Amino acid sequence: MSVDKAFREMIRNEIELQLKPLRDVVSRLETGTADLDELRNVAERLAPLAAAVGPLFGAGAAAGRAPAAPARRGAGRPAARAAAAAPAAAGGKKRGRKPxxxxxxxxxxxxxxxxxxxxxxxxxxxxxxxxxxxxxxxxxxxxxxxxxxxxxxxxxxxxxxxxxxxxxxxxxxx
Ligand SMILES: [Zn+2]
Known part of the structure; x- marks a missing residue:
């Protein structure tokens, strides 16, 4: 019980610690003093954490294993691919004309x-x-x-x- 609690505490602290730079960047993005390179750096720093922590929380095969590979290719890529994949997945939901x-x-x-x-x-x-x-x-x-x-x-x-x-x-x- 207490081991479990300590473990959770540790993870939570670690996440807090790792997320702080992200929060900083976000707040600076809001005030317009940060650029996207900074955000990308933080995202890259966070990627290993996600890969390490995901399985611990039973995020399973989908969330746990997948991030490790795409994250290494640079931050721009996975997002772009996700965007490209989305309309295909949405399939028949195409809006408007040309049925x-x-x-x-x-x-x-x-x-x-x-x-x-x-x-x-x-x-x-x-x-x-x-x-x-x-x-x-x-x-x-x-x-x-x-x-x-x-x-x-x-x-x-x-x-x-x-x-x-x-x-x-x-x-x-x-
Ligand atoms: Zn006609």
């Missing part, structure tokens, strides 16, 4: 387009067109959101003078 790129390319809803769909079942170009048609009150009823791939008839828009006329008519109708 099509992953699941294996659902095609644009417009017949004969063949491009991967990006928004509401339409490729970038056809979604633009859809929005334009909608804005000008000419969206065909078949151009529904999330239409099946390759299922919607494209519309050919008039050009030049005819275009202006078509627009005016659409505006009146709306």
């Amino acid at each position: 099509a790129a992953e699941g294996g390319a659902r095609q644009c809803a417009i017949i004969g387009c063949g491009k991967p769909s990006r928004t509401k079942g339409y490729c970038a170009a056809h979604y633009q067109k859809l929005r334009m048609l909608e804005k000008t009150n000419r969206r065909p009823s078949s151009w529904v959101d999330y239409a099946d791939p390759n299922s919607v008839e494209d519309v050919k828009l008039p050009r030049g003078r005819a275009a202006a006329k078509a627009l005016a008519e659409a505006q009146k109708a709306g």
